[in-house]
Amino acid sequence: MTCEVTFMIIRIENIADYVDQTITMQGWIYAKTGKGKLHFIQLRDGTGIAQCVVFQKEVSEEVFDVTQQLTQESSVLLTGTVRKDERAPGVPGGYEVGVTDIQVIQSVNEYPITPKEHGVEFLLDRRHLWIRSSRQWAILRIRACIMRSIREWLDENGFLEMTTPVITPAAVEGTSTLFEIDYFDKTAYLCQTGQLYNEANIAAFGKVYAFGPTFRAEKSKTRRHLTEFWMVEPEIAYCDLGQLLEIEEQFVSHIVQSCLKKCSAELALLGRDISMLSNIKPPFPRITYDNAIERLIDLKNETDDPEQKSLIDIEWGDDFGAPHETALTQMFDKPVFITHYPTQVKAFYMPVLENRPEVCCSADLLAPEGYGEIIGGSERIHDHDTLVNRIKEHNLPIETYDWYLDLRKYGSVPHSGFGLGIERTVSWICGIEHIRETSPYPRMINRDNP
């Protein structure tokens, strides 16, 4: 198979730079519609979608013949002249190509995903093809932008990326939510967090972050859960809760503003309401857990709907469920920090407030529009004996915390950190319903393929 090219190859995202020039694009037929002697082709090349127009009288008989035979997802080299035309759809759109030549690399028979409706199961079974569809393409481009802007902000603000192991030797907490693997006849587990290693790394590097996949064997079947998801976990030495929240709001704002700047075409394709994102700038509102409970109880008393009443029913000491998070986030038009959760619902390493041991120095960040928790963070206990007591109180195997406790013997300092879930953040920024569309190949309780 030859790929003879006689004109300049361009990427569709740069099409506006080539008006009145004859160019070649390397891509796939996304859609085609014919009107007798006039055919419209939507060509994808990975960077965008361009409308290409074939007039019978402007091309050879052979090329028009080829045009009529083109099928969805056939791979082609397409040559023509770029022109501005406001009628032209596509991404970026507004430009189209008057075709002069088409070279088919492979002609496709019966591509399974048509431009019509399909069910979720059908599409997920064909995820390797579904990612070519414009909506999925846009979501995954935004995901990449989010990941890029995360590294951008952290790298520019003095954080060092430091990887943490995926294979870990012992359960930090109960084994029920860990994936077990056979590690040379010993049991090992896939990581749930890199945090403990981050806490070692800050003593070497000051400010660090881990960025990678994490695994939860929870049998959760909701629109917010995956069994494999990506998390970025920054950790900062000499940092208290107040300083941590300032870092978080700048960090999250940078991510959102980067997407608005670099992915406006993708957000438009998804039909995302940009006004809900453009005001995401520091400062974010902060309320205490106590106050959140008061607000939920008030809301419950104000509502007449008995179903809603029981959904948001809550007592001090309970952790929030999805309906509570949704109700709370709808009270604000920015992400909101909920601080000082009850000690009993949070992790063993979070320090308690000096005069109120029933609450701890923790904060979650809830995304607006009902999207809920995207960040969990806290100060970490830095006193050796306090930490030992808490490990014992939680009935955790103290011997597995040897090296972790070492960190409290050799130059322990106050420190804090947080973890941001990538897929939940993508859901929020893209404004989509279900987290499964935010991962290229989502892993869920009943799905490990493709």
Add this chain to the structure above:
RNA sequence: UCCUCGGUAGCUCAAUUGGCAGAGCGAUCGGCUGUUAACCGAUUGGUUACAGGUUCAAGUCCUGUCCGAGGAGCCA
């Protein structure tokens, strides 16, 4: 693990009280010079998830199994 709903053509779905298995889309063929999920005409399409039962007759009713969806629980 629990609750609710579902599984019928390649896809999305319909099928009245238990009474001939249907439509749209796709695909194929033909027509059309501005389409945006084009449109018009024709052709093509079935182990009704699986196993058993009731009945003159089951997509429909009963029992069991499998698979999926939404939600709950769970979720540092």
